[in-house]
Amino acid sequence: MIPPQVESATYLGCGTESGLISIDQALALILEKIQLSGTETLELNAALNRYLAEDIFSAIQLPLFSQSAVDGYAINPTDSVEHHFEDVIQAHSQFTLIGEIRAGQSAELTLQAGQALRIFTGAEIPQGTTTVARQEIVQIINAESIEITEHLKIHADIRDAGEEITVGQLLAQAGQQLSVGAIASLSMAGVQQVQVYQYPKIAVVITGDEVAKSSADFEAGKIFDANAPLIQAWFQQQNQKVDIFHVADTAEAVNSLLADLNQKYDLILTTGGVSVGDYDFIRPVALDLGFQQIFWKVKQKPGKPMLFAEFIRTDGSVCYLLGLPGNPAAVYVGMHIYTQTVLNALQGHRHIPNGFKAALTHDLKADARERILRMSISFDQATLKVSSLSNQQSHMLSNLMHANALVRIPAGEKIHAGQSVDGFFI
Template identity: 50%
Template structure:
């Protein structure tokens, strides 16, 4: 664990911090947001704030696992055994009468087995011999195809722990266990601040963008990134003016939990984010990371009350965090995939860092003086992840994002041969091939 220490002198090249240090500082410098209780049906893409327990047994009653016949036999039954048919049980129907020896009841998947049942014969091994009789076509053991009450979990047993991310499957599991509401962390209020006089913010057609202007990629990129994470955000554009940037940050700080800015974090004459952040009440945590792309990464915070949230997880005193990204769109994409995820996790009470998986290089890679985060393509070869470089890795290029589905860490000052081991982070688990 990296000690949470504010880095105040990262401006020179010797002061660059490592990727691992930056990730740890992000994870440990954030207070989780407030907790709220919401219906399970509305909790997809949220994070549990407390342990959650089953409200009922699963299954709630002993039931048939197949369409077939509930039987009462003494031990096993050989092929050719006959039974008297005495009724039918559909799913959702309750029959309380006790099943008698050598009797059978027609039953369907999910149907509650009647008292006295010792086994269930699936319909594929049964033939009707009369209107009220059946015969087994194969031998049958006791207790076949019965789902016992509580075999998955008992009422009051732990279903999911705090920090669990709720996807569609988790929602289904909670609902089936009778959980109607869950305690989750509030979603962050997010503002996107796009800087740069050269950026056209009007979504103009290609032939109508003013001379010297460029189409905005960062705003749509970040909006889509948060949309993928189930979070709404608002977008703001600001001119390269110190006073304007400072005033805008001060306003955003008062109304949002998280501000993501693009551009204005380097050392140019018109890079005002750091100075404006200080003026508007933010405290720098770190600036500049020994990585490529995204070296001038900036993270600052404005803590309204250091004690808020330590006992309750509440952040209602309007703490605000500022993640200042470079202006080049590929750097924006890469830094959000790594650091944006960590920041969101921390706001949702999750302190562990994303996992990096071992992989093999398909082709050699030349050395660079900084550690690189390359957009690459992973495939599985003989049960192992193999990563390949599609090229066009410059920080102003985005074309390879049509193919790439992972980020790969390439150590500084090392030339890597084909087949050497590297570490990757999966960025697209649902990409079609």
């Protein structure tokens, strides 16, 4: 296990207290601890964006047979055809036309010296063929004769059997996500079914008595709920279903709900209740129920009181708890960085979300914690650049109308305009 990074014992403000770990340490602990989900076999056309649970090797070669790369004529020059130079058939060489072959037909004819066969793209090359002459350089003399009008290299425009893929070649690896291109590639190689990791079963728990259920609640000081719609939409984008629960801010209600969910779900994702307030019950209740804390509190802004824990059931299976702070900006950051990492790891992809480097367009002051800022990306003279948006406080979300990146700003470091920073696409 990666040890927590050492901090000064003197409290110098929020984010400076001892025991906090870095974002990278937190992500490393997630990847270290997560056990893989179960597997299932799917038809290839139903496996888009799923993660492979096995390596896939080709049972065939590609192309399956030697074939024409163009519409033209398969030819076999005679020994008497004069070669302009080595391996080149001279222009104005003539051939006897004996038939044609289309894509999907079997090449049952064998070309003898001096013969040609009309052939179309993808059609099987007949025996005896040394070259395919594309139709643009062929002149038809009569119904039985053709002539090539340019010098032609031997073996031109022939796709050799197995030149792309050989039998037994590795096509895809376990943990690889199946993109549109990957599905097309596997389909071309004759793969019809794939073994993938199952989607984890996920419960989302929204805490907070302040969430309004109707317009009348606003008179009592309650607020709209952004977290549940945010999380539900995020999972819809991942093509994953979740069950959403709301729980009152009492230890009894939290205990009853978590005790039920930890027996039924692979991941419990909570919002709020993970800090040290009088009504923050998620962490103490989870620990009382037998969850083992993997980390709590990350040196980041927003989202410091991040919690990650595991509950090992009697059959050895595991329920993970990822506790996000309640402020919606912290939830948004946590979904893109931590929840994505957890989901990836459960499905065999043990890597943090893909990032990028870009030049910051302005100065940024230093902060005790690493900051994750919502920014906009642009290209300027082929350079990727990012700019901060206003309203970065953890309770604000209005800038998400324009944000397309989360950018990491190192702790305790002033960043100058033009300096390179790391970010995640959102």
